[in-house]
Amino acid sequence: MTLPQELEQKFSEIIGKYPPEYKKSALVPLLLYSQDALGKITPELVNEVARRVGVFPLQVEEVLTYYSMLHFPKPMGKYHVQICTNVSCQLTGGPELWELACKRLGLGHKEVSADGLISLEEVECIGACSWAPAIQINYDFHHFVTPEKLDELLDNLRQLQ
Amino acid sequence: MADLVKLTIDGIPVEAAPGSLLIEVARRIGKEIPAFCYYDGFSQVAACRMCLVEIEGIPKLMTACTQPVGEGMVVRTETPKLAEARKGTLEFLLTNHPLDCPVCDKGGECELQDMVFRYGASESRYVEIKHHHDEQQWSPVVYFDPARCILCYRCVRVCSEGMGVNALGVVQRGAYAEIAPNHTDHLECDECGACIDICPVGALTSDTYRYQTRPWEMNHVGTICTHCSNGCKTTLGVRNDQIIRGNNRDRSGINGEFLCVKGRYAFDFNESEERLTTPMIRKGGKLEPASWSDAVRFVAGKLKQLKEAGRQIGVVGSGRVTNEESYYLQKFARQVLGTNSIDHERSGDVVTLLDALAGRANALATVDDLYRAKAVLVIGSDLAHQHPLLHWQIRANWRHHAAHTYSVTAGPVREDQHTVAAIRAAEGAEMNALEQLRDKLSAESELAIVFGDSVKGEAVRQLVSFGDSLGIPVKYVCLVDYVNSRGAMDMGIIPELLPGYQSAAAAGLPVGLTLPQMLANEHLGALWVVNADPLRNTRLAAKEAFVIVQDLFLTATAQQADVLLPSASLYEKLGTVTNVCGEVQRLTKAAQTMGAKADLEIIGLIAKELGMASQMGPWITDKVFAEMQQVVAGYNVPLPVIATGGAAQTLPPAVKIGVETDPALIRSARDTQFTSGTLGSYSKKLDSLLESPGSLYQGENVLALATQ
């Protein structure tokens, strides 16, 4: 499998962080950065990553299905909206934001819009408790999110397309 | 050795080597600490939390499966608190278990059932919905029912650690974690079935045994697997003369619980509808059924007539019959028929090795030695595929004792996962390549050398001198093909040698024909083939020769028979066989096929018909064995050892054999796990697995171990 130039570069950079005999360490980072770059993790990618770090594809799958940010086999949308409802956010309106997002987007937990643009996930604590309720869209944090702010964010996503 | 540690377990004072695990030490004194995930010989996982014990001075309950003994430790393994904890854990375990014991194969042998019985966690307070997953078929033999799985990871470990195959893994996490096969929805592996047997519950089941019976409805007969030369003990589950299951869960025998795909599944040839059950006599060019007495009378008459006419009679023995049968056959050939033309398909140069080692004690490795030797060298064989038990032993040796492994082979082999040095050398070129290892090998404290059929004749002598030159104790294994290939050699099923490696020439016997010579001899009067198929790809030159065949099946050779005598399989016989390491083991009769007779009995009946019964002696295995003990050098093995299911190794002859055999006659059939000469081809189960890997030197599972 040939990878885009930039991802290929990222691969060498990541694998270079570990002693050659332990390049298996690169497994999770390789998968996550591939998912970011390619939008999804495919069986071909699994085989490719297995080959790069010298393990069996099953060993990649074991790891892949363990981590909740790695989505396989079903990919998430281009914009992945993650709403925290864990305890600090729960106390400050997280669940209400979740309801709102579900309604606004017509999506449920880990569902993707038909055009593949937006997906929604109710996530566990994202480390923003003191600035709750918090959400993440892809890797961007949004703090002290109000229903109005959420509306605005979701509107922006549609326009970004 | 370090001083023993003193501790008390349930008030009983015990001593144990430092570092021993509490669970093992407790077992030794009869305290069975419950455990699902603990399995001796494999890595610790401490996942099931059943083995918790109380240790004085430690407030937390500790897992006996990971806790090493400590001086003065006071341990309790059964207290109300522990019973409560175990009951609680069982209750958790049962929440998502389907509780389908009545239809589960494991019912009656299930460790979960036993545990629930013991701790009384039979009442369920769980009223929520269970999550359900459908059963999956992973291979023609392996089924997986995820709902029954308790995630003890035994299967994963036996596959990766024990077999080196790594075909099973764990996917997803938390309550949804599941065992998964290496190819998304199916397995590509050795199909050894070890995962099924090691499963404490009925999550992994085998196609051969599923829904067949209940364990208590079977007889459990311990005997020796009939397929390859490794000689694994197998416990056959038999109901109404039908073999339903093969395993070795009681770990008796040289193989412990190990069995390969053939041992575990390829017993179904025994009840193949193609089994011969009636003697046949060729009439008007066609084989017609006959009674045993007619057939035996016909054979005897013909043999007598040909002998009197001074015609050459060729006898072909095999590595698939017992020692007693081989011994009796050669005796009959040489003493009754007066022919020394007796041979079999030779698969390893045992003769040269024994000649080179004559007079030495401790020069032949046992199966157990391969588990204990500090270093092992494998030459010219892909053991994982050809000699699965030996591979298992060597791997276990590396795992448990960090043994050094070396391989000199024509292609990648599974030992490469852990070899100190792996050298690629074409067949026949191994001896030259060996020099590269000299320095490393001489630095070892001892060595076991296992070599295949590409090392033969002069090369065997070179190998032994090489071994001698290392200046360390060296033991050898000469690889041979079939369950009693070694025994056939020992019993003199070759024209050059009498039983026990006595020179036939020195005993005044005429020069006999070798197998290729018999087949090529246009003047041959008769060819008598006992459980072999020499005509599968050769034509018999003597077109008029009278052909007698004893076999289970209508093989290519059998099709050319003038008289066909149905013989019993090894699972239907008594007697002994000698494995690749020269270890003698005893068979137990497990089943019976109506119409077929043991080869020993067939030969006996022919002898009787010829009026030679008293000269031949009774065709009773124990009587023949007693005679062998007297006559066959090396076979004076203690009967009690083998009668109780043990293995006794024969020694090399005391003096040089002094007889040259032609190395060209030696050629292994190169069978793999998924093929096995004649018998395997009649196993439907093995046949269904042929798609799976198993060709030699593919190294399909060989990956850098750096990743472990």
Next chain:
Amino acid sequence: MLFNEPSPLETKVLTRRFGLPNSDTVDSFLANEGFAAFRKAVTMTPEAIIDEVKKSNLRGRGGAGFPTGMKWGFVPRNSPKPKYIVVNADESEPGTCKDRLLMQYDPLQLIEGMMISALAVGAKRGYIYIRGEYRYLIDIMDRAIADAYAKGWLGQNIQGTGFDFDVFTHTGAGAYECGEESALLESLEGKRGVPRIRPPFPAVAGLWRCPTVLNNVETFASVPSILLMGGEAWANLGSPRNGGTRLFCISGHVNKPGVYELPMGFNLMRMINEVAGGMKGGRHLKAVIPGGSSCPILKAEECDIAMDFDALKAVNSMLGSGGVVVMDETTDMVKVALRIMRFYQHESCGWCIPCREGTLWLKKILTRVEAGMGQRNDPALLHELANNMLGRTFCPLGDAAAMPTISIVEKFRDEFDDYIRRSPMASVAEAETEVPVGV
């Protein structure tokens, strides 16, 4: 821009550089006492460094509060294997969001702490394991690392001292369990985040089975100031046996939620009322989770307490990771218990039976109760099942799931009963249990 206004009550030690411009550059760092502690450490013997850390009474900020100096002392000095420094920046304990700030506002302080630790144990290489969600922090750390290499503060022969040290970031990908130290190491080795059997502990056999110092971000970040101030002075900032300051993450129903650096032993009520601006809307305090969601909950009347490891242990709770979650009278404790259990169930790695099955069962019962289908015996069952997990799991996640449940059921039993009283299942259960024997 800072996340929240600082409070005048703060003792700014670790956070003193927060808000400075270009904080991820060596130049800015050097201009503000940066690497001064390292300069000092290179002149000290490894024993002296460890001694200073011991004197500081620094206790691990990741949750367990293990004395850091002692931990470093366990690293076998003469092991022939390479030694590693691993930073736990997995920060996933609900209620905790401090390591984020330490990396965002002062990445080089963390690196300096790692370097000092490396000097103390003889390590040459360090990894920072950062939870995957914190991608922007990985970028910040990478920038700071690159700058440090460029200016000769990482790599070979650092500043001519003869000390070599390499640092790399490593990303997680969503797994709370990977914050547990041995699971983190497994994860860092490219495996599933399943914990290891201990002993051996990481100090002896950690990353790639080599001796490893593994500490929380805040723990490492505390080290430079310890060396600068001297262990004893640093210890005196806090309470007895609980040295220094720590970053408390106050969240929930307060007017000024935020992360504040306060001395160890700071009173919880003062924290709520004076530092965090008091209860929102003037409502009454009902309960506080004092150190992240795995800590047993405190009722309002238990909250007049010094926030240090020992004081909280004395009331059967824990200081944990410093996540102070404040709840007012409107809080529905059944919902809180359910949400917490949903978290642990989701994050259980699945390795061991009591946690894997226990968290799922508890979640199902709580879900049912919250949905109005509770049975009379459910609170007792929850309590008993959680107790059946406690102390019996493979790693502390099982305990972390059990403890809050036990404490919430014990302290707010009436709220569960209220739910159940309204449940149609309650009467069913009652009828069943109350049929007199023999009728």
